[in-house]
Amino acid sequence: MARYTGPKVKQCRREGMNLFFLGQNTSSGKVAVLQRRDYPPGVHAQSRRKITEYGVRLREKQKLKRIFGVYERQFMLYFREADRLKGNTGENLLQILTRRLDNVVLSGGFALTLPQARQMVNHGHYLVNGKRCTIPSYQVKPGDVVAPRAKENTKKFVSEAINVTSGGVVPGWMDVSADTMSITVNALPNRTDFQFPIQEQLIVELCSK
Numbered sequence: 001m002a003r004y005t006g007p008k009v010k011q012c013r014r015e016g017m018n019l020f021f022l023g024q025n026t027s028s029g030k031v032a033v034l035q036r037r038d039y040p041p042g043v044h045a046q047s048r049r050k051i052t053e054y055g056v057r058l059r060e061k062q063k064l065k066r067i068f069g070v071y072e073r074q075f076m077l078y079f080r081e082a083d084r085l086k087g088n089t090g091e092n093l094l095q096i097l098t099r100r101l102d103n104v105v106l107s108g109g110f111a112l113t114l115p116q117a118r119q120m121v122n123h124g125h126y127l128v129n130g131k132r133c134t135i136p137s138y139q140v141k142p143g144d145v146v147a148p149r150a151k152e153n154t155k156k157f158v159s160e161a162i163n164v165t166s167g168g169v170v171p172g173w174m175d176v177s178a179d180t181m182s183i184t185v186n187a188l189p190n191r192t193d194f195q196f197p198i199q200e201q202l203i204v205e206l207c208s209k
Helices: 008-015 029-034 053-068 072-084 089-098 101-107 114-122 152-165 200-207
Strands: 126-128 145-148 174-177 182-185
Touching: 053 072, 053 089, 053 200, 072 089, 072 200, 089 101, 089 200, 101 114, 101 126, 101 145, 101 182, 145 152
Parallel strands: none
Antiparallel strands: 126 145, 145 182, 174 182
């Protein structure tokens, strides 16, 4: 499976927003470099150029891809699926991405970062409806229950993650139980459940050409 292993803060600065450090303090540490400067990254950087209409749409697509850690080919498969569904294509696309199992694990507070959630899913540390699932892109549906497997080291890891993320906002389409260490999917996510400032219509305009 392809995955990005390069510098994450560089990508955050390129997109001008916090893409990876969800829930972490952005006023200190390495995330503090995210503020926009008068010049682009690079040793030979000069003044910033005026961004074109195409560039505006491209940046929105790149942001969304990087938030969910998907590459171009997989992203376009998601877009075609969203375009085939009834309703608004942009909102369908956000819903498909939000329903990924690795994102559900992260949103429920069972992991600290998306790469961490993805690795734990790949290694089989989470169960969906009591069955081991090793596919990060698995699409959860209403009624699904996500929980860590019964092994002691897995439950210890999840318990530590829950302690760190406690007090965070849990999306309204899921219920999280810290006592039973389970995430119950109650409904499909809607547009208001997506917390990042993405203009999905610009992505639709770009990918529809």
